[in-house]
Amino acid sequence: MTASNEAAIPERSLDGCPVGTVSVLxxxxxxxxxxxxxxxxxxxxxxxxxxxxxxxxxGLIVAVDADSRVALDAAGARELRVGGPA
Structure with missing residues (x-):
């Protein structure tokens, strides 16, 4: 993916992502x-x-770089802005 394509992917907060979603912070x-x-x-x-x-x-359970699992409360998940598939 080129830099211009990445810029076109809209950001959203992690708390709005369904289970199974893979994205980039x-x-x-x-x-x-x-x-x-x-x-x-x-x-x-x-x-x-x-x-x-x-x-x-x-709250969410999130895998970070496939190395660790982290539990986040809803407020923490709203602070993380993600976009597009990894």
């Missing part, structure tokens, strides 16, 4: 401290994310 919309914590968990721009499950109150 484009940006994190959070406070500096929260961005740092998310980066420690592997949520950095360019990371490949796969939604592998949903919790009862809107």
């Amino acid at each position: 484009r940006r994190v919309e959070a406070t500096r401290l929260r961005r740092r914590r998310l980066a420690e968990l592997g949520f950095v721009p360019g990371a490949r994310l796969e939604v592998i499950g949903r919790g009862g109150v809107g």
Whole structure:
């Protein structure tokens, strides 16, 4: 995929993605401290994310670069902006 094609893919928040969705993290919309914590968990721009499950109150289970599984609450999932397939 070329840079111009990537730019054409619309961004959306991770919380709106159904189970099975594979996407690329484009940006994190959070406070500096929260961005740092998310980066420690592997949520950095360019990371490949796969939604592998949903919790009862809107949380997600996410595979990050196929290396780890992370549980996010709904607010955390809304802070992650993703686009297109990986």
